[in-house]
Amino acid sequence: xxxxxxxxxxxxxxxxxxxxxxxxxxxxxxxxxxxxxxxxxxxxxxxxxxxxxxxxxxxxxxxxxxxxxxxxxxxxxxxxxxxxxxxxxxxxxxxxxxxxxxxxxxxxxxxxxxxxxxxxxxxxxxxxxxxxxxxxxxxxxxxxxxxxxxxxxxxxxxxxxxxxxxxxxxx
Amino acid sequence: xxxxxxxxxxxxxxxxxxxxxxxxxxxxxxxxxxxxxxxxxxxxxxxxxxxxxxxxxxxxxxxxxxxxxxxxxxxxxxxxxxxxxxxxxxxxxxxxxxxxxxxxxxxxxxxxxxxxxxxxxxxxxxxxxxxxxxxxxxxxxxxxxxxxxxxxxxxxxxxxxxxxxxxxxxxxxxxxxxxxxxxxxxxxxxxxxxxxxxxxxxxxxxxxxxxxxxxxxxxxxxxxxxxxxxxxxxxxxxxxxxxxxxxxxxxxxxxxxxxxxxxxxxxxxxxxxxxxxxxxxxxxxxxxxxxxxxxxxxxxxxxxxxxxxxxxxxxxxxxxxxxxxxxxxxxxxxxxxxxxxxxxxxxxxxxxxxxxxxxxxxxxxxxxxxxxxxxxxxxxxxxxxxxxxxxxxxxxxxxxxxxxxxxxxxxxxxxxxxxxxxxxxxxxxxxxxxxxxxxxxxxxxxxxxxxxxxxxxxxxxxxxxxxxxxxxxxxxxxxxxxxxxxxxxxxxxx
Numbered sequence: 181x182x183x184x185x186x187x188x189x190x191x192x193x194x195x196x197x198x199x200x201x202x203x204x205x206x207x208x209x210x211x212x213x214x215x216x217x218x219x220x221x222x223x224x225x226x227x228x229x230x231x232x233x234x235x236x237x238x239x240x241x242x243x244x245x246x247x248x249x250x251x252x253x254x255x256x257x258x259x260x261x262x263x264x265x266x267x268x269x270x271x272x273x274x275x276x277x278x279x280x281x282x283x284x285x286x287x288x289x290x291x292x293x294x295x296x297x298x299x300x301x302x303x304x305x306x307x308x309x310x311x312x313x314x315x316x317x318x319x320x321x322x323x324x325x326x327x328x329x330x331x332x333x334x335x336x337x338x339x340x341x342x343x344x345x346x347x348x349x350x351x
Numbered sequence: 352x353x354x355x356x357x358x359x360x361x362x363x364x365x366x367x368x369x370x371x372x373x374x375x376x377x378x379x380x381x382x383x384x385x386x387x388x389x390x391x392x393x394x395x396x397x398x399x400x401x402x403x404x405x406x407x408x409x410x411x412x413x414x415x416x417x418x419x420x421x422x423x424x425x426x427x428x429x430x431x432x433x434x435x436x437x438x439x440x441x442x443x444x445x446x447x448x449x450x451x452x453x454x455x456x457x458x459x460x461x462x463x464x465x466x467x468x469x470x471x472x473x474x475x476x477x478x479x480x481x482x483x484x485x486x487x488x489x490x491x492x493x494x495x496x497x498x499x500x501x502x503x504x505x506x507x508x509x510x511x512x513x514x515x516x517x518x519x520x521x522x523x524x525x526x527x528x529x530x531x532x533x534x535x536x537x538x539x540x541x542x543x544x545x546x547x548x549x550x551x552x553x554x555x556x557x558x559x560x561x562x563x564x565x566x567x568x569x570x571x572x573x574x575x576x577x578x579x580x581x582x583x584x585x586x587x588x589x590x591x592x593x594x595x596x597x598x599x600x601x602x603x604x605x606x607x608x609x610x611x612x613x614x615x616x617x618x619x620x621x622x623x624x625x626x627x628x629x630x631x632x633x634x635x636x637x638x639x640x641x642x643x644x645x646x647x648x649x650x651x652x653x654x655x656x657x658x659x660x661x662x663x664x665x666x667x668x669x670x671x672x673x674x675x676x677x678x679x680x681x682x683x684x685x686x687x688x689x690x691x692x693x694x695x696x697x698x699x700x701x702x703x704x705x706x707x708x709x710x711x712x713x714x715x716x717x718x719x720x721x722x723x724x725x726x727x728x729x730x731x732x733x734x735x736x737x738x739x740x741x742x743x744x745x746x747x748x749x750x751x752x753x754x755x756x757x758x759x760x761x762x763x764x765x766x767x768x769x770x771x772x773x774x775x776x777x778x779x780x781x782x783x784x785x786x787x788x789x790x791x792x793x794x795x796x797x798x799x800x801x802x803x804x805x806x807x808x809x810x811x812x813x814x815x816x817x818x819x820x821x822x823x824x825x826x827x828x829x830x831x832x833x834x835x836x837x838x839x840x841x842x843x844x845x
Binding site: 224 | 493
């Protein structure tokens with residue numbers, strides 16, 4: 181089992197909701213030339229409770245999703261388990277998934293992070309917006325550098341916050 | 352029965368309560384209630400607030416893309432759309448019978464989808480209400496509380512879903528976007544190793560299904576009168592049926608029964624569905640209202656899904672589920688069971704049937720066959736119908752000489768149940784909310800009625816940051832009388 185799980189999710193046919201899957205595919209391609217060897221890539225339409233089982237035994241987990249509210253181009257944050265009132269099953273949050281993990285395994289989940297990429301439009305059949313395309317590229321550069329240059333708790337020392345364009349500092 | 356609550360006479364003079372969005376269902380819908388000065392309910396409606404545009408999405412595409420493409424219509428039940436489209440495209444390529452291996456693989460995949468979908472609904476969405484009470488604190492009605500207070504129940508629910516997903520993954524080659532079904536068959540055989548991998552856990556899964564069935568039976572009967580009366584409406588039922596009257600979810604004819612159990616039509620070739628069903632459009636909802644044409648709009652609406660399937664069939668062709676069906680029907684008065692909450696019980700009978708069927712299929716030698724595709728003569732049209740977890744699903748395509756789809760018509764399970772869900776919430780509004788001071792717990796009663804149908808209002812988009820729930824109570828002049836807000840962490844405040 182790979183130490184790092186990169187989990188991109190979203191619907192490829194719903195405009196910028198494709199950001200998660202597109203990120204995953206592009207990152208796989210970029211890292212293929214110099215494989216770290218310890219990464220597993222997972223894609224799905226949305227988070228579901230059984231995905232908690234995919235987190236077991238990992239050193240770290242990176243969730244990647246489209247976000248309508250984060251500042252562009254993206255936001256990177258450490259996640260903590262949280263009971264939230266996920267109103268619909270297709271909106272299970274990564275924080276809630278970590279809480280499900282705690283309940284299922286009676287232990288703490290692996291360190292988990294969320295890379296939210298700003299999206300603008302989500303209609304069925306919509307193409308990726310130009311803004312999302314640009315945000316995706318920034319997020320990819322950030323993540324590639326993140327995975328290549330930092331390990332373990334180094335991820336937690338990265339700057340965070342809605343006003344930081346920290347993606348470029350590592351590129 | 353409750354159609355007098357569809358449209359109030361003087362809506363402008365009534366107080367308006369909105370539940371937006373309805374929670375713990377798939378996708379986005381809202382409920383509006385209009386109340387008079389004494390809080391008597393004068394109007395109740397379930398609205399579907401997003402236009403999905405499925406047909407437009409499909410038109411202009413090459414027909415062979417459809418089984419993969421339509422999985423993106425809905426992230427909740429992609430396999431159902433995949434198989435319904437594949438069945439329609441089988442007809443387009445002139446194939447009316449698959450090879451034994453291909454049919455068994457499709458059935459196995461379908462049972463896997465049913466298992467995981469029903470498990471999600473029961474354990475994640477329904478049990479918080481059933482185990483803790485409809486008006487228990489909102490912060491307690493969720494999967495976390497189930498996992499905390501009933502850890503074995505919660506864990507088995509998660510693992511049942513995982514097993515169903517594994518069935519799908521091994522047949523399609525990947526968790527999502529798989530191209531398992533192709534025109535005229537399947538594109539990949541199951542290996543012995545893959546079959547054995549699934550076999551090693553199926554008896555355990557079957558045990559979990561029996562536990563889940565025992566749980567819903569016990570909970571339902573522990574407060575039997577209340578559960579039977581809650582959301583009780585009498586309706587027609589429709590669904591697929593095997594030629595010999597057996598329960599069937601992959602392929603068969605259409606059967607409809609009336610509220611007393613008398614047959615309306617039976618074993619109809621679903622390719623002629625346009626001759627028996629009509630869809631009515633109403634100005635206040637994006638979702639249509641289907642009805643059986645021969646019975647008219649007022650009397651022709653019907654229910655589909657687990658309750659309809661269990662009520663409609665003559666028997667279930669696996670022993671444990673058949674025993675459970677007979678036990679279930681014995682709770683009724685000799686005819687169909689009508690209570691909306693009985694959907695949950697019926698759903699767990701189906702789950703048990705799925706586990707039994709998966710075990711049977713895994714032992715069938717034909718399952719490992721490698722003759723997977725049949726070819727035929729190209730046709731201009733195809734209709735594919737299956738029973739999805741939530742009910743009957745229609746895919747109908749017309750294809751031109753350039754192989755492009757020129758017309759698509761989809762009737763999804765939740766659309767069939769549209770009128771029934773509206774009737775159920777009106778019954779609950781009349782029974783529990785009428786004349787009462789509105790509270791979050793009472794409003795949850797409305798949602799409990801909707802959840803029983805396991806509606807899928809989803810469009811498979813889920814971008815973070817869109818999870819508001821605000822309930823507003825307005826006076827006749829538009830002034831706000833009360834406001835409840837539920838945050839992402841589940842806390843509720845005024």
